[in-house]
Amino acid sequence: MVNSRLLKRLLSLVAIVMFALVVVWVTYLSADDNEPEGTHPKPVSALPRQVTAGDGTVSLFADYAHAKDDQITLYLVNKTKSAMSFPAQDGDLYIKLERQLPDRDWERAQTHAYSWCGNSYHSVDLKPNEFIALKGIYKKTGKAGVVRYRSFENLSLISNSGQGFVDEAQVLAARVDDMSKRHVP
Secondary structure (H helix, E strand, O other): OOOHHHHHHHHHHHHHHHHHHHHHHHHHHHOOOOOOOOOOOEEHHHOOOOOOOOOOOEEEEEOHHHOEOOEEEEEEEEOOOOOEEEEEEOOEOOEEEEEEOOOOOEEEOOOOOOOOOHHHEEEEEEOOOEEEEEEEEOEOOOEEEEEEEEEOOOOOOEOOOEEEEEOHHHHHHHOOOHHHHHOOO
């Protein structure tokens, strides 16, 4: 026989958990600003002067001149006549830092972990003549060299290159992380 006091406590706990789940569900599904910062498209007419993007292309521009606080602004620009959709995970469009090797080849220098939660995956849409400004990592210490940014899950987008630093521990970790397993030659 079940103790009625224990049953009441259990039902109260279940009710509290269900209420919390409903609050979370409603918050995430009804919020207009649920998109991660930076993924709100703007017209290309609002691009800063220093950003170059060719007509008829989708391009990625890294603004090395204005990098600060271990971050760089990356501009994803759609100057085509078609709408574009980019897969993303929690606002991350799979754009990662790369470094140039002595043989002039490139190596990913930023790790990635895929989410176990299906709600993490979404897409970011850009209409013709729109752009989004994203934040990328840009270290102020580490091994100096030529760096760039590259998308790994969508169009083969590669940014302009510039001088930067990479963390050797991140390079080593990127060689064996989940993303590296998806891109085995």
